[in-house]
Amino acid sequence: MKISTSKKVIAAIATVGLGLGALGFSASAATAAEADVCATGWTPSGLPEAFFPYSLDTGEVIPAGTVIKYDDGVVGAPNPVDPEIPYLAAPDDAFEPRIFISPRGKENVISEWLSVYAGTFMPGTKKVLQSPASLERFDAATFGAVKVAGGEYSLGFAYTKNNGVTLVGLGAYAHVTLTPGTAAWTIDLPECKKVVEEADGSPGDIGVEAPVVAPEPPVDGKFELSIPAGAKATLSGAKLVDGKSTATGVLPTFDVIDERAVSKKGWDATASVTEFARTSGTEKIGADALTIAPKVVADGTTSTGVAAQAGFQGSATAKPFATAAAGTGVGTTKLSADLTFVAPAGSVEGTYTSKVTVTVVSK
Known part of the structure; x- marks a missing residue:
């Protein structure tokens, strides 16, 4: 059955949830959005x-x-x-x-x-x-x-x-x-804050042509972290390897957008992980059970000089994820990571949840 509703859009924000199958991820942005969503x-x-x-x-x-x-x-x-x-x-x-x-x-x-x-x-x-x-x-x-x-x-x-x-x-x-x-x-409904409404009506296209002049003197553009709303990673294929439950997956692609074409300061991205907790019990598994192998996704990346950092085990302490030296990183950088979750031998079967926080800061 088709449902027809008024067209509305949700105000954009850079902080969204990442799901790790039933393992919940969250991310924090370099700059906070002003609008509630x-x-x-x-x-x-x-x-x-x-x-x-x-x-x-x-x-x-x-x-x-x-x-x-x-x-x-x-x-x-x-x-x-x-x-x-x-x-x-x-x-x-x-x-x-x-x-x-x-x-x-x-x-x-x-x-x-x-x-x-x-x-x-x-x-x-x-x-x-x-x-x-x-x-x-x-x-x-x-x-x-x-x-x-x-x-x-x-x-x-x-x-x-x-x-x-x-x-x-x-x-x-x-x-x-x-x-x-x-x-x-x-x-029970999810708790909502504010949405921005658009007018009802059928869409139509109108061509617009406008001149643009460069600012004098030139100025930097925005610098932000952007993650698709509702993005999640699903770890699957759990199997015993040397007596330990092992599952793998891929972190959803997220963007570092650096339009500071004048100063070209460069930036660093880090990630931290909380311990895992079983959803139907009190059992815990340390954050180091999750291994994160960062990577730069070539498709859609327009920046140059960005280097993914070496793989690391999850920790409450933020670990290097990617870096752009001064003079590099301008444009859009698409980042992801290969994920491997290895539960300790003897772990209670079930679904475990955790949170990952991604942060991007200017050099």
């Missing part, structure tokens, strides 16, 4: 993407506190103002998304799901567009007990393989509260 990184457990409920009748986000009927048409989307924006791509080994309802805190345990049905990816992609969230689509045989009992649950979708038997990763979910008997329900 919607916290699109929100879910009850801090996963990278939010679950905003949209009504299929109105095409709008369902306001907090609204009582939703058991048979109302509802879908979930990651963006609070545009339901046509899909969720980020699932891990490569995901076969299909599954819509589930579970006890709170048991979202990543398939055996604890109370009722489930299969979803679909967008054709030719591993992306979910408008995840179904209508309760009436759950199988009556398994959902019946939930409907009778009511109570507090989690509703969302996850990526699976092996006919839904194996969990590949969580997509997004939200906390819901059901009324016993009728299964009328309410849903």
Whole structure:
């Protein structure tokens, strides 16, 4: 079903969330943005993407506190103002998304799901567009007990393989509260601050031609860190190597934009990592379980002279990620890293979360 909504845009900000599969990353910018934005990184457990409920009748986000009927048409989307924006791509080994309802805190345990049905990816992609969230689509045989009992649950979708038997990763979910008997329900919304609205109407192109003169004397342009909103890295392929669980992945590409063409001061990028914590327990794994191997991505990089630093183990102390000597680094530098997570022998099985902070400073 197609949802039509008013066009809106979210004010830009340089600090966004990076997800490491279920391992959550965050990044800090060299300069702070002045505008508030919607916290699109929100879910009850801090996963990278939010679950905003949209009504299929109105095409709008369902306001907090609204009582939703058991048979109302509802879908979930990651963006609070545009339901046509899909969720980020699932891990490569995901076969299909599954819509589930579970006890709170048991979202990543398939055996604890109370009722489930299969979803679909967008054709030719591993992306979910408008995840179904209508309760009436759950199988009556398994959902019946939930409907009778009511109570507090989690509703969302996850990526699976092996006919839904194996969990590949969580997509997004939200906390819901059901009324016993009728299964009328309410849903917790992500906390949002400010959005900037654009006027409604059909788009049209108008050519504009304007002269530009160089400033006298020349001045420097902006210097900032830019990371795509909602970016995440998914570590996958976990297997035992010398008795230790080992998984690999790639850090999403982010940009250092240096338009200081006059001073050409150069810059340094660093990264720090917090310890990992199991989402369904109290177990911890040190930050040094994650190895980060920085790299400069050639495609799209316009700067010269930027050097990726040697690979390093995660630490609360910031480690060198990339550097541009004075006189270099002007333009856009696209950075990424190869990631390897090696859990200590005997680590408790599960999903662990951490945070990485990326900082860029001028020389």
